[in-house]
Amino acid sequence: GGPRGGVARSVKKMRGYLAELIHKKRQALPDEAAPGEDLISGLIRASDHGEHLTENEAAAMAFILLFAGFETTVNLIGNGTYALLTHPEQRRALQTSLAAGEEGLLATAVEELLRYDGPVELATWRFATEPLTIGGRHIAAGDPVLVVLAAADRDPERFADPDTLDLARRDNQHLGYGHGIHYCLGAPLARLEGQTALATLLTRLPDLQLGAEPAELRWRGGLIMRGLRTLPVEFTPAG
Template sequence: MSDARPEAGPDARPETGPDAHPESAAPAGCPVAAAGPTPALFSWQFAADPYPAYAWLREHAPVHRTRLPSGVEAWLVTRYPDARQALADARLSKNPVHHSAAAHGKGKTGIPGERSANLMTHLLNIDPPDHTRLRRLVSKAFTPRRVAAFAPRIQELTDRLIDGFAQRGSADLIHEFAFPLPIYAICDLLGVPAEDQDDFRDWAGMMIRHGGGPRGGVARSVKKMRAYLAELIHRKRADLGDDLISGLIRASDHGEHLTENEAAAMCFVLLFAGFETTVNLIGNGTYALLRNPAQRELLQKSLAAGDTDLLTTGIEELLRYDGPVELATWRYATEEMTLGGARIAEGDPVLVVLAAADRDPARFTEPDVLDLTRRDNPHLGYGHGIHYCLGAPLARLEGQTALATLLTRLPDLQLAAEPDELRWRGGLIMRGLRTLPVEFTPEPS
């Protein structure tokens, strides 16, 4: 699970900038060099390649206040040291109660429907000590031993999905591979019965397709998922297994004081935040390798030789280069503070732009170059501090297994569309392709 989720803005990411919102060009306390107008943010053109705009912000307005597509005004943090500080700064709360909404537009933050479905008490919305208590409980599901034991199941799911299109010679790797793999994996981890997993796939699909668009469809899916989880928790109490939901129930029964709402919210956010990050890791990672054939060939030769070292460093580089989470989830200043030269008022929302920080040339050599051999790579793709992605080991395992199997079984994999024909999903927090059409030599029947 990552510290990430869809933002509640409209799907068509309207442009923002000084022309639309003059006050955002030079916020008080944030020096901006005289270098022309602020680039337009959150348009479809921006979504296709946000990195030039982020480079401008890093240089000229590293902590920049702007109005988001949802109508909320927030600070964007783009330089690596400021981002790292903000991710671990206790003055920046995860709890929306600290948001001074009246001063920052009428738009909403968070997952559509989570409040009405009583799913707010999860790791992305709380601070210590509640965060410490809940994270301790769920962390038992993501120990290195447990993740390693899950590896054969990940490989089985991966091969089964590729079997579904390998003989055809073409596929949409998002819908046929990157999307279902983590959904089925996290359902297995939670203990969702196999006969119910397609329902979860449908609900999750609604959230991915519309996470940045109309809130109604997403909210309905959230409520359906909440009702199902409540019923599943009730059933598990009578028949505990070795899955995560059973583990949470046992913890609650042994004095850890986990309420039913907390258990449902925990399962919801593990499922919800734990799958889209992996969808995007697989999709963005495959796309980056297809656009960088020399790096892809280097990795294939390494895998053919039985060497997995480059796969290990390569996943980290793909997370840095074009990671699945563009902006870390919402934080709110609990007091007036200074960050990167900007004066941030109490109640102000702060969004750390991971995609910008991870291409900061002050921290990474040749940051716009994909280098799978990169060793000095303390990227922020899975966050930093107490909210560091709990499910990072599982996501890495899924990403490594997916990419290694794809490149081994379909060695001549190539794009079946021009890059400028591809579209990126709307929404603020996540970064992922809507589709990824590919072609390859069919496997023999």
């Protein structure tokens, strides 16, 4: 039992659900004259016309797409909205920029929201290939190393005033999308989704306010993903 056992059971159930869903969609997949429009049908078609994926392999791919391509962006938008609602001066500056038809601040704002309170706290596990010392701590070859992206993005040796939300920050090489060969393939899409969602929200609901005290909000458990369970808001309906 324990927390790890619960996670393992949840992962197994999710993989089972996705494998069953893929099996059903493969059985019901329409012919090429009327192809299915959903993502999983597209994954099946690409697999069946190329290097064939087993249903377990296709389920693993769908699992990655769900968490890497959906959960992260959801939490970018949620965390970003929360940060804007709790920093009214920064939020007003962004709304003024949007009203003037300017896009420069929107672009830097999404990068800053990723740095300030990004959707991914930890990178996947790394293992030292040789002995090394980091921050005065000895790490033996083969030891696991957990890279805390959230801490790196608040590093005072890298960022001026790291705990300050500055939507106009220019020197902002954060690690929200990873680094090097592990850099996120979906970064351009995530940027576009974040910019579109936040711009639309602030433009259509200009009086949006937090609907609960910050201390009342609850964050999701776990060490990898950083996101709110819910984000209550209040606004005046249009019309």
